[in-house]
Amino acid sequence: MTCPNTHRCPIFPRFKTGALRVLRTIYCDEDFVRCARYVRISSGIIPAPTLLPNGSHLSGADSSRLDHRTTVGPAPLPSSSTPPGTS
Numbered sequence: 001m002t003c004p005n006t007h008r009c010p011i012f013p014r015f016k017t018g019a020l021r022v023l024r025t026i027y028c029d030e031d032f033v034r035c036a037r038y039v040r041i042s043s044g045i046i047p048a049p050t051l052l053p054n055g056s057h058l059s060g061a062d063s064s065r066l067d068h069r070t071t072v073g074p075a076p077l078p079s080s081s082t083p084p085g086t087s
């Protein structure tokens with residue numbers, strides 16, 4: 001079963017070729033519940049953008065093109081419709 005986070009996981013697009021493609025097969029496509037990123041997300045923890053499914057990190061040039069501002073995390077809390085101090 002494919003991971004439900006593939007469309008918003010910042011590191012998933014990097015798994016198209018080479019050694020990283022193996023991680024996609026093992027984790028994203030088949031056993032995402034064992035993915036270190038998925039485990040953290042499920043616990044409400046935003047993982048580092050460079051965290052790989054096996055718990056290691058992308059380094060050097062491999063991580064340079066990752067958008068460190070974009071990551072998968074818990075949904076934001078809804079904002080209050082009443083501004084503080086006006087009720």
Ligand code: SF4
Nearest residue numbers: 003009028032035037
């Ligand atoms: S790296 Fe982990 S969280 Fe991201 S798509 Fe793959 S299995 Fe899901």
